[in-house]
Amino acid sequence: MRDEEKYTNTEEQLLYLQKLLDEEDTDALNELFQELDILAIARTLESFPAKTRDLLWDYIPDDVLGEVLAEVDEDIRADYIEDLSASDVEQIVRGLDAQEVAEVLDVADEEIKTTVYASLDQEIRAQVENLHAYEDDVVGRYMDPETVNVKQGVSLEAVQRYIRIHHLLDDESQQIMITDKDKRLLGTLSLIDLIKQPQEAVVDDYMDDFFTLNDQMKVSDAAALLRSKELHFVPVCDSDGLLVGQLNAADVLEITQDDADMTLKHMSGVSDEEEVFTPIARSAKSRGIWLGINLLTAFLAAFVIGQFEAVLDQIVALAILMPVVASMGGIAGSQTLTVVIRGLALGQLAGNNKRWLYNKELWVGMSNGLVWALVVGGISYLWFSDLLITLVITLAIFINMSLANLSGVLIPLVLKRLQIDPALSGAVILTTVTDVVGFLSFLGLATLIIL
Amino acid sequence: MRDEEKYTNTEEQLLYLQKLLDEEDTDALNELFQELDILAIARTLESFPAKTRDLLWDYIPDDVLGEVLAEVDEDIRADYIEDLSASDVEQIVRGLDAQEVAEVLDVADEEIKTTVYASLDQEIRAQVENLHAYEDDVVGRYMDPETVNVKQGVSLEAVQRYIRIHHLLDDESQQIMITDKDKRLLGTLSLIDLIKQPQEAVVDDYMDDFFTLNDQMKVSDAAALLRSKELHFVPVCDSDGLLVGQLNAADVLEITQDDADMTLKHMSGVSDEEEVFTPIARSAKSRGIWLGINLLTAFLAAFVIGQFEAVLDQIVALAILMPVVASMGGIAGSQTLTVVIRGLALGQLAGNNKRWLYNKELWVGMSNGLVWALVVGGISYLWFSDLLITLVITLAIFINMSLANLSGVLIPLVLKRLQIDPALSGAVILTTVTDVVGFLSFLGLATLIIL
The missing domain is CATH 1.10.357.20 (SLC41 divalent cation transporters, integral membrane domain)
Incomplete structure (x- = not known):
């Protein structure tokens, strides 16, 4: 079990971190940052003035740096990216998903953006370009373009097998999209039903009523809607009604500040x-x-x-x-x-x-x-x-x-x-x-x- | 697809509802409330002064009344329950889960509470009594006592079969608890891994690091923790380290107001x-x-x-x-x-x-x-x-x-x-x-x- 203390941004934790910084105890600092998860690192960076923050970046393990950057406040991300070369940024975005790459590149200047684009894996690049094609205040800009889509008439068992064979379902997937051949959304299937219902049944039998967002909707309106409906994930469709991604409430609530x-x-x-x-x-x-x-x-x-x-x-x-x-x-x-x-x-x-x-x-x-x-x-x-x-x-x-x-x-x-x-x-x-x-x-x- | 308008608490919707009330159009009112989901009904009730609200209760379909009551603000729930007889309350709590029954009975007077207790199904009653045994500001009072527990060494396939045979996993379950024979929590398994990983593998291979709450922790502290970690569900253990339930972030955020x-x-x-x-x-x-x-x-x-x-x-x-x-x-x-x-x-x-x-x-x-x-x-x-x-x-x-x-x-x-x-x-x-x-x-x- 993880130690609770390490995962909360408490006064004690900040004091401990300051002590390590004052003592320049790099071993302990490296160890501490190894143990913190991405959210905790991001919140910690946000809890220090710029000068101290600049010292902290060095202790963040390379393999999580990209995700941390995608997670911290935009101001802080921009301050950090500003001083990097194109090849540094290429390094950082390696292994990130399209949404995260888009966030990081958003604060980079045009020259770096172009260079990094060219270095991206083709599929990710297409997705990032697609996200960047949206205005930065609409839903399409913040959606996850990757969804798990299946056709009508397929059995639950087949859906499960399909997921396993193709290594689908990332950490953020919470629903299966049922679409027709044009990618028009017909319904959604919850992971709970996918597990608990008879496996020989077809997806059509357990399609949920669903609620979609238009990709051009203002992201602040979308945030208000998701909050009032207490939804965590919502399919996003374009104006032709075709499925283009899903919006994760956590991503939206992060960028549109809490209303209160x-x-x-x-x-x-x-x-x-x-x-x-x-x-x-x-x-x-x-x-x-x-x-x-x-x-x-x-x-x-x-x-x-x-x-x-x-x-x-x-x-x-x-x-x-x-x-x-x-x-x-x-x-x-x-x-x-x-x-x-x-x-x-x-x-x-x-x-x-x-x-x-x-x-x-x-x-x-x-x-x-x-x-x-x-x-x-x-x-x-x-x-x-x-x-x-x-x-x-x-x-x-x-x-x-x-x-x-x-x-x-x-x-x-x-x-x-x-x-x-x-x-x-x-x-x-x-x-x-x-x-x-x-x-x-x-x-x-x-x-x-x-x- | 559901009509978006019906599910948001917009000015138009409130005006429409007021129009129906002014015209005493009971058919349209009944129809409207049939179409609203539980959250929408609760938010609607909260959007009217007490006098109008008293008129609205009559249009809420009997089969969702209990869930609506469990969802609305405590003040409003108390105002409504006040005027009911014990047998009315018995009727309302029928079919609710332990958490919801506990919420409704919380605002009832002792006499009604005792009568309704006696009418409850034995398992639910034990759970409700257990919830009520907690102080009303601690985690144990608001947790879901029902979790899906499996033993170590079981294959994913067996877990899936077990869930289907026993009709487990309700809408709020998001993780499988892996416990020893004493109900000591050893790890959790996400629904995503349960689906995507090789079915012959054992649960031990995909146990997540987990984070638990003590059942006696202050619920406001728990809410702050869940918010900072962006967790939706957390296992709850008692002071002996035994699993007693899980806390659903939505339930806690509802009762502890937003900090801002x-x-x-x-x-x-x-x-x-x-x-x-x-x-x-x-x-x-x-x-x-x-x-x-x-x-x-x-x-x-x-x-x-x-x-x-x-x-x-x-x-x-x-x-x-x-x-x-x-x-x-x-x-x-x-x-x-x-x-x-x-x-x-x-x-x-x-x-x-x-x-x-x-x-x-x-x-x-x-x-x-x-x-x-x-x-x-x-x-x-x-x-x-x-x-x-x-x-x-x-x-x-x-x-x-x-x-x-x-x-x-x-x-x-x-x-x-x-x-x-x-x-x-x-x-x-x-x-x-x-x-x-x-x-x-x-x-x-x-x-x-x-x-």
């Missing part, structure tokens, strides 16, 4: 690609853009405050309490926004449901708004002993929190309709709304009531 | 369980708690501002620009926080890497801080034509953004060490820091320089 992860990053103003070990310059630049957008919001809020110089000049308590109003609205709004964006991602929002949701959020906003408005009012009264200020802040909190919840529903739904990613711009628009409404209602009411 | 999804909710102050269709009262309560915590932060910031009444009273421009400082720090900090929390979740942060990360974030913070401090300073000068105010806000933005980035690293790392979920409290602590540092540096510098 993307939402999280977008809502916090972090780009899709940013990881802990993204280099400083790249991080600073991608985050800087978002900071610039936020600055517009912040100055818009400042402009609104600026309209109320008169009242602020008279009553300094308003300046002190002002951020409380904006902050409570901001939190209430972002709670709603998060729930609605997740609901949209899960495809739960349509028609009547939207009306139900407006209604819900209005009630949640008003009830929490009422409770916290009274609390804030109470604290403000204890602090400043001023009934008018208390009245103004109580009303402003209630208004801002109620509107914040409605905006939390309205903004993502409108953005979705405009085909803008609600996670990406929803948070900044919402903050603008809660800041502006917060300052406007608080200082506006103060001007009306107190001044 | 949880992080997103925690960072926005939304509870784990909240979905779009969570009832109003429950949403209001769980969000209210978070709003209360935020209020402490907001008043702390107000208190800091309050310390500078003197300078605010003299220069109203400070009150106008004040939120800009806090806002830029808040965004910069939450960008860092998001990246660091994801890095922690992926197990990428240990030892030297942390030092590298502090260094990176300090540089990112200072470089973006410098750029945006100058921009804000410039705009402020254009607005107020006051060199001292310009100087104060430029310095304050630079200080707040640099410290925000360092706090974005420090806060989650410290919280992790204290075994507190960094996503849950990280955001609120960070906001406190960026607000307090922002107001303190801005108004403090103003007092020093201008007053």
